[in-house]
Amino acid sequence: MANRLEVILVSKKHNFLRNIRLPMIIIYILAAFLVTATTSTIVLFVNSTRRTFVRFHLTKVERQNRSLVTKLDSINIILKKAQDSFDQHITQDNRERTYWQMAHIHPDIWSMGIGGTQDEYRPQIANRSIERIINEIYESVDVLKGKYYLRQISLNDIHDQIEGNMYLWSHTPSVHPLPGCRICSGYGYRVDPIDRKVRKHWGIDIGAPRGTRISATADGVVSYAGWVGGYGWTVIIDHGFGFKTAYAHCQRILVRKNESVKRGQVIARVGSTGRSISPHLHYEVRVSGMKINPYKYISSSDIIFD
Numbered sequence: 001m002a003n004r005l006e007v008i009l010v011s012k013k014h015n016f017l018r019n020i021r022l023p024m025i026i027i028y029i030l031a032a033f034l035v036t037a038t039t040s041t042i043v044l045f046v047n048s049t050r051r052t053f054v055r056f057h058l059t060k061v062e063r064q065n066r067s068l069v070t071k072l073d074s075i076n077i078i079l080k081k082a083q084d085s086f087d088q089h090i091t092q093d094n095r096e097r098t099y100w101q102m103a104h105i106h107p108d109i110w111s112m113g114i115g116g117t118q119d120e121y122r123p124q125i126a127n128r129s130i131e132r133i134i135n136e137i138y139e140s141v142d143v144l145k146g147k148y149y150l151r152q153i154s155l156n157d158i159h160d161q162i163e164g165n166m167y168l169w170s171h172t173p174s175v176h177p178l179p180g181c182r183i184c185s186g187y188g189y190r191v192d193p194i195d196r197k198v199r200k201h202w203g204i205d206i207g208a209p210r211g212t213r214i215s216a217t218a219d220g221v222v223s224y225a226g227w228v229g230g231y232g233w234t235v236i237i238d239h240g241f242g243f244k245t246a247y248a249h250c251q252r253i254l255v256r257k258n259e260s261v262k263r264g265q266v267i268a269r270v271g272s273t274g275r276s277i278s279p280h281l282h283y284e285v286r287v288s289g290m291k292i293n294p295y296k297y298i299s300s301s302d303i304i305f306d
């Protein structure tokens with residue numbers, strides 16, 4: 001009895017009664033089997049639950065990952081469009097530089113050191129890592145920053161060029177010294193009205209009533225204001241850039257030597273001093289010491305002939 005277990009089976013329904021004696025070894029084996037089966041079931045259940053949990057989270061992370069990639073890709077599209085639209089700035093820059101007679105910025109400089117053509121945007125990005133997309137975004141941002149910085153520098157250069165041109169323009173003789181008055185004698189050879197000999201006339205004569213206001217034809221500094229032989233009372237203005245203008249036969253001078261004058265400023269009044277037979281202005285334009293035809297420095301619409 002010590003090594004056996006007695007089991008009595010009873011069934012009233014089937015009028016059954018049986019007495020079974022089992023060796024203890026069998027009992028131990030059955031117990032071990034039950035423990036193993038129970039443990040295995042629990043382990044399997046835990047593992048299955050854990051796998052389900054992990055799969056759920058993995059699915060969630062994958063969904064978040066796809067969403068992140070899509071958003072990053074949208075940023076890439078925006079940057080790509082921004083780069084495309086920047087080409088308009090380059091076109092505009094070239095247009096402005098052409099207008100102001102400046103050299104264009106070389107395309108290699110605009111490309112910010114990125115050779116060749118950039119790959120077209122690839123919508124199939126599933127196989128591209130987020131890290132790679134982020135690197136592309138950083139690269140695009142750097143290129144855009146560089147381009148905008150270069151455009152800013154170029155705009156400053158263009159601004160300086162415009163200011164320089166404006167300065168040159170304001171110091172270039174370009175208007176009529178007696179607006180509305182007629183030219184009675186042009187530049188070149190002519191019969192001298194006093195001694196009737198053929199001589200070269202180094203300027204133009206503009207007829208006007210005595211006392212008419214004479215205007216400076218450009219900004220500059222009065223380099224001479226006084227009497228000059230046959231020129232009579234004369235004003236000479238040095239405009240810089242090799243330009244000088246002379247206003248002769250004046251009745252009265254209204255400026256002094258070394259005085260700065262602006263275009264349109266009244267500097268003298270028409271007279272008939274010096275070698276002159278009637279009130280008029282003898283106007284000369286000198287470029288690097290050469291007396292040249294003033295017609296080239298007066299708007300054609302302002303020139304009126306007798």
Ligand SMILES: [Zn+2]
Binds near residue numbers: 203205281
């Ligand atoms: Zn003259």
